[in-house]
Amino acid sequence: MVNAEQPPDPVRALEFKEKGNKCFQAGDYQGAEGFYTQAISHDPTNPLLYTNRAMALLKLSHYESVISDSLTALSLHPNNMKAHFQLAQAQIALHHEKDALESAKKAYELCMEEVMHGGKGATSLGPIMELVRRCRKEVWEGRERERTRTEKGLLGELVRDLEDRRDVEVQRLEGESAGEIQIEEVRQEYEGKIESLRGVFHRAGEVPRRRVPDWCIDDITFAVMDDPVVTKTGQSYDRSSIMEHLKRSPTDPLTREPLHVSDLRPNLALREACEEFLEENGWAVDW
Amino acid sequence: MAFATKRLGKELTKLHGSLPPGIELVSAEGFEEWLLDIKVLDANPLYLNQTYRLKFKFSPSYPIEPPEVTFVNTKDRPIPMHPHIYSNGIICLDLLGSQGWTPIQNVESICMSLQSMLTGNTKNERPEGDQLFVANNRRRPRDIDFYYHDNTV
Numbered sequence: 042m043v044n045a046e047q048p049p050d051p052v053r054a055l056e057f058k059e060k061g062n063k064c065f066q067a068g069d070y071q072g073a074e075g076f077y078t079q080a081i082s083h084d085p086t087n088p089l090l091y092t093n094r095a096m097a098l099l100k101l102s103h104y105e106s107v108i109s110d111s112l113t114a115l116s117l118h119p120n121n122m123k124a125h126f127q128l129a130q131a132q133i134a135l136h137h138e139k140d141a142l143e144s145a146k147k148a149y150e151l152c153m154e155e156v157m158h159g160g161k162g163a164t165s166l167g168p169i170m171e172l173v174r175r176c177r178k179e180v181w182e183g184r185e186r187e188r189t190r191t192e193k194g195l196l197g198e199l200v201r202d203l204e205d206r207r208d209v210e211v212q213r214l215e216g217e218s219a220g221e222i223q224i225e226e227v228r229q230e231y232e233g234k235i236e237s238l239r240g241v242f243h244r245a246g247e248v249p250r251r252r253v254p255d256w257c258i259d260d261i262t263f264a265v266m267d268d269p270v271v272t273k274t275g276q277s278y279d280r281s282s283i284m285e286h287l288k289r290s291p292t293d294p295l296t297r298e299p300l301h302v303s304d305l306r307p308n309l310a311l312r313e314a315c316e317e318f319l320e321e322n323g324w325a326v327d328w
Numbered sequence: 329m330a331f332a333t334k335r336l337g338k339e340l341t342k343l344h345g346s347l348p349p350g351i352e353l354v355s356a357e358g359f360e361e362w363l364l365d366i367k368v369l370d371a372n373p374l375y376l377n378q379t380y381r382l383k384f385k386f387s388p389s390y391p392i393e394p395p396e397v398t399f400v401n402t403k404d405r406p407i408p409m410h411p412h413i414y415s416n417g418i419i420c421l422d423l424l425g426s427q428g429w430t431p432i433q434n435v436e437s438i439c440m441s442l443q444s445m446l447t448g449n450t451k452n453e454r455p456e457g458d459q460l461f462v463a464n465n466r467r468r469p470r471d472i473d474f475y476y477h478d479n480t481v
Contacts, residue, residue, distance in 0.1 A: 260432040261391060262331070263338040285331075286431050289392050294430040327334075 047082065054084030058093060065097055073097040088117040088124070095127045107131035122151035122162070126169055133176055138183050142176035149173055153268070153280065157302070163284070170267060170281050174326045181323020189246070196242045200235055207231035253325050257315045261286060261294065265325050266315050270305040277308045332390040333359045339435055351439045354381065361385050365405070366439050368446045374409055375446050381405040382442065383417075384435060394429035396469050397438060411451050416462045418469050420455060421445060 061076030077094035084090065091114035098107045111128035114121050125148035132141035149169045155162040207228065214224050259266045261282035269277040274295045278286075284302060286294060293300040319325060336359045343353050354363035362384040368375040385396040399407045399417035407413060412420040422428030423441060455461070 261335075263335050263342075263434075282431070285392055290430075292430070294432045297428075297430060 049085070050083045051087065054080040054087060054090065056080075057083065058090060061093060061097070065093075065100075070097045070100040074101065086117060088114040088121055091117070092121065092123045092127060095124070095131075099127055099130055102134070104131040104134045108135075120151055122148050122155065122165070125151065126165070126172070129172055129176065133172070133179065136179075136183075138176055138179040142173070142180050145169065145173040145176050149268070156284075166281055166284075173267060177319055178323050178326040181320070181326075185323070192242060192246060196239065199238055203231055203235050203238070251322070251324060253322075254318070256311075257318050264327075265319060266311070269308040269311045269315065271308040271311075272300055272304065277311055280305065280307075331392070332386055332388050335391055336386060343436065348436065348440060350443060351436065359386060362435065363400075364435070364439055366443055368443060370447055372447055372449070374449065374452055378408070379405060380408050380446075382439065384438075391431040391434065394424055394426065394433075395435075395438070397424055397442075398469060408446055409452050409454065410446060410449050411453050411455055412445070413455070414458050414461055415454055416465070418461075418465070424469070 057076045057080035061073045061080060064070070064072035064076060074094060074097040077090055077097060081087075081090045081094065091110045095107045095110040095114070098104075098110065107127055108131045111124040111131065114124040115128070118124070125144050129141045129144035129148060132138075132144060149166075152162045152165050152169050156166060210227050210231075211224055214227060253265060257265045259269075259279040259282055260276070261278055264279070266277065266279040268280040270280045270283060271277045272283075272293050272295070274293060276295050278294070283294070283305065287300065287302055291299060291301055340356055343356075347353065350367040350369045352365040354365055356362040364382045364384065365379050366382060367379050381400045381402060383398050383400045387393050387395075397419060399413060399419065401407050401417060407415055407417050414420070419442070421441065423430075423433060424438070
């Protein structure tokens with residue numbers, strides 16, 4: 042990628058990056074993209090330049106380019122939280138729900154690690170979690186659409202089969218010069234079969250009563266937990282909401298005894314249960 | 329903002345679904361101010377056959393921050409007599425203060441706490457210095473440091 046006539050020059054690259062940042066802040070994303078591109082040409086191995094350009098490209102809705110820049114950034118720095126986050130945003134915009142969910146989850150994991158180790162990133166946690174939820178819902182919706190489509194197709198096929206059999210039967214009877222009443226009986230028999238087949242499919246497709254079980258609800262946001270952590274009282278909360286609370290008051294919400302971020306423990310079994318519940322009940326992401 | 333509206337939206341769904349006895353939702357337009365009516369369910373003569381109106385004001389960071397809850401005085405809705413309730417409707421209850429609040433409280437649980445605060449009361453009186461407080465207070469309830477001098481009430 043390095044131009045032969047242009048040896049790497051990280052200092053000039055940073056100058057262009059600064060110009061790009063200024064444009065970005067002023068809302069000139071086109072201009073920002075141009076400067077970041079120049080920065081990259083001077084220093085093609087700095088992952089930060091790719092994530093910055095991806096940020097501008099995201100604003101410009103150039104999703105394919107966001108994906109390629111994010112992937113380049115990740116090849117240079119595999120644990121780049123921002124790159125995973127931007128990748129997820131572009132993937133969901135292009136309706137690659139499953140890939141988007143994977144990328145968003147990875148971004149969440151990296152962001153959480155950073156926060157738990159005292160790093161910054163606490164402000165990104167909310168938006169990333171928001172994206173994880175959105176991806177999860179879209180994955181579920183895609184699967185539901187697929188299921189309805191397949192079932193509709195199957196029903197049509199079975200109805201046509203029954204109609205064909207009815208026609209064969211009727212033709213046979215007509216060939217044998219059977220009476221009008223006998224033929225009508227056959228017609229009605231198949232009419233009944235088709236009717237009850239539709240009934241069966243209809244009942245199977247009915248949405249079950251939508252109820253979110255209490256065990257997966259976070260008592261602070263009332264939403265389904267994505268990353269439950271447990272306190273010493275045994276009560277679990279979603280990590281993002283209990284952290285929000287601890288910022289204001291380092292106390293256990295149940296007992297008001299002192300509680301610190303370092304006291305929180307992931308509740309892995311509950312996390313799996315919540316994830317499984319959401320996989321089956323995508324609507325509950327924002328019930 | 330999203331934090332409060334999402335949680336309040338869910339609370340509202342639940343409140344529309346079912347409410348404990350003696351609690352009624354009067355209005356919940358938007359996510360800034362709700363009105364609820366409460367009744368005391370036992371035969372406490374102080375509150376017999378009375379309905380009281382509560383006003384909830386939510387900040388964008390609810391439920392991390394407590395809501396501001398006061399009794400409001402309207403036609404047929406007096407301010408209940410209680411040694412922790414000022415005659416202007418301001419309530420002195422630790423769970424509504426910055427110190428006592430916890431985000432697992434919610435509109436329903438607050439209403440129930442207030443019901444039981446009234447149920448358990450036998451004193452037909454206002455807090456000490458009620459007249460002075462009502463005349464002079466310009467602060468918002470959550471900014472007032474109440475002195476919980478009598479925790480037996």
